Amino acid sequence: MQDSCFFTFNEPIDTNELPQQFTYPFYYTPHKLCIQALKQLQQFILAYPHWNHDFGIDHIVEGSNVGKMFGVLVVQNTANELGFLAAFSGKVGESQVHPHFVPPISNIMESGSFYRKGEDELKLINDTIYSIQQSDEYLQSVEIYKTVCSESETELGEYKQKIAANKLYRKSLRESISHTNNEPQLLQQLAKQSSDEHFAYKQLLTQCNKKIQDALARVQLFTKQIDELKLLRKQKSALLQQHIFDTYIFRNARGETANVRDIFATTEFGIPPAGAGDCAAPKLLQYAYTHNYTPIAMAEFWWGQSPKSEIRKHMHTYPSCKTKCEPILGFMLQGLDVEPNPITQKLAKHKVPEIVFEDDAILVVNKPADMLSVPGKIEAESVYSYFQAQYSMPLHMAHRLDMSTSGILIIAKTFDVYTNLQQQFSLRTVHKQYVAIVEGVVTQDSGTIRLPLRVDLDNRPSQMVCFAHGKPAITTWKVVERMQNVTRLHLYPHTGRTHQLRVHCAHSQGLNCAIRGDELYGTPADRLYLHAEHIRFEHPITKEHMSFRVECDF
Known part of the structure; x- marks a missing residue:
């Protein structure tokens, strides 16, 4: 019986040019077989009748989760026939299952599943909480409590003012009756008045507190029920989540299996994030392993409207996400001959940074592209380590450049x-100019981009635009030259956020033109075409205005 999820290529393919190693999913250039599969799948998606979902391809659709990540996995079946599998991340049109696309690792959304039953139980609890909170009895008890508190506060306040006024009056009386014959008797009367007033205030305070406590007790009859229901909801939700985790069991090429909880146990947070295992790549590999297909190559692409925060462009290919997929794919790819991480391969091991200027206080250097500014987690070679090995005093990096960015860096020789x-960087008195080549023709001549940025928690180290929680990020830009399908720019960052220039160029609310060679926000190339060309600052010792320029090599 033919597998409905196995797509045969509708155009001739060259079986002599199969990749020697499987795709490294976190940084890759799609193999020609994947490109052919992508184009065929994209035509299939356009004609697909089952979606019940608007991807916002040629118009704006309000809401989230409009566009979707799709993936293809080129495979070979037991008859040595080449074809490909297709998948989408999460769900489309409120469904995880669509004909001809590989199914989810665990179809928890199907009718009658434990998840649906658990959802119904949680919904019932939520509905009960809501009905209590909206009931006339509860709302009336809350209003009575607020009224009693307000009236008590007013009554006590007014009585305090009366006590204060009487105290001033008694003080004036004491001064006027000084040295009169009946002074002792009058003073005794005034003291008794003061004592009576304070006693009366304590009685009033006791009465008010009792009324408040009685009103609060009526409210707590309801809040106790609500708190008990919330605790029950929390317990049931935790049990449901554990049950979900128990159903996510992944395979690898060695035939081994692992639970999602075990896979994430050694990660930073120790537990799987929401949606772990629902991305396209794990679904594709799982299906291949369970149906005796040999994985050949893989690629993922975005289909539809770009989200407002992340940088995703229609029909562009993207690497697998880090937070959700890296631990899972790290297990699932075991047993396959996978390409080495191109990031480590492209590190500028044979290039060295050049000294532009040096005195007793500072070093100004030109960093090569694809060299770290400071040592990384897996790569120790960096601009810092290169120069530190040559100097006896401890050096300090005044600022950093992305690994892929070339250009000017300042190193301090003393703390x-x-x-x-x-302090100069913090006060934004350091002037920096970058040169970049972006994909596409920028029609305006200049402008300023203001898009706040924060880290993409699901895909570190990528950054995303976030107006709610992002840090302010401002970039001024100017067109230098327009060429065929590309534009050369000067970029002037007023803030120093991670990946600021790269995101501001690529984002749809920025220039909407990714920097050439940007593997995170655009398309990989021989290098990232971004260079820190000029810097101007005040010398920390002499107070001279220092200015340095290093021309780019592109």
């Missing part, structure tokens, strides 16, 4: 110099 430079 005081470092502190001074840091």
Whole structure:
């Protein structure tokens, strides 16, 4: 019986040019077989009748989760026939299952599943909580409590004012009756008045507190029920989540299996994030392993409207996400001969940074592209380590450039110099100019981009636009030259956020033109075409205005 999820290529393919190794999913250039599969799948998606979902391809659709990530996995079956499998991340049109696309790892959304039953139980609890909170009895008890508190506060306040006024009056009386014959008797009367007033205030305070406590007790009859229901909801939700985790069991090429909880146990947070295992890549590999298909190559692409925060462009290919997929794919790819991480392969091991200027206080250097500014988690070679090996005193990096970015860096030779430079960067008195080549023709001549940024928690180290929680990020830009399908720009960052220039160029609310060679926000190339060309600052010791320029090599 033919597998409905196995797509045969509708155009001739060259079986002699199969990749020697499987795709490294977190940084890749799609193999020609994947490109052919992508084009065929995209035509299939356009004609697909089952979606019941608007991807917002040629118009704006309000809401989230409009566009979707799709993936293809080129495979070979037991008859040595080549074809491909297709998948989408999450769900489309409120369904995880669509004909001809591989199913989810665990179809928890199907009717009658434990998840649906658990959802119904949680919904019943939520509905009960809501009905209590909206009931006339509860709302009336809350209003009575607020009224009693307000009236008690007013009554006690007014009585305090009366006591204060009487105290001033008694003080004036004491001064006027001084040295009169009946002074002792009058003073005794005034003291008794003061004592009576304070006693009366305590009685009033006791009465008010009792009324408040009685009103609060009526409210707590309801809040106790609500708190008990919330605790029950929390317990049931936790049990449901554990049950979900128990159904996500992944396979690898060795035939081994692992539970999603075990896979994430050694990660930073120790537990799977929401949606772990629902992305396209794990679904594709799982289906291949369970149906005796040999994985050949894989690629993922975005289909539809770009989200407002992340950088996703219609029909562009993207790497697998880090937070959700990296631990899972790290297990699932075991047993396959996978390409080495191109990031580590492209590190500028044979290039060295050049000294542009040096004195007793600072080093100004030109960093090569694909060299780290400071040592990384897996790569120790960096601009810092290169120069630190040559100097006896401890050096301090005044600022950093992305690994892929080339250009000017300042290194401080003392901590005081470092502190001074840091203050200049903090006060934004350091002037920086970058040169970049972006994909596409920028029609305007200049402008300023203001898009706040924060880290993409699901895909570190990528950054995303976030107006709610992002840090302010401002970039001024100017067109230098328009060429065929590309534009050369000067970029002037007023803030120093991670990946600021790259995101501001690529984002749909920025220039909507990714920097050439940007593997995170655009398309990989021989290098990232971004260079820190010019810097101007005040010398920390001499107070001279220092200015340096290093021309780019592109």
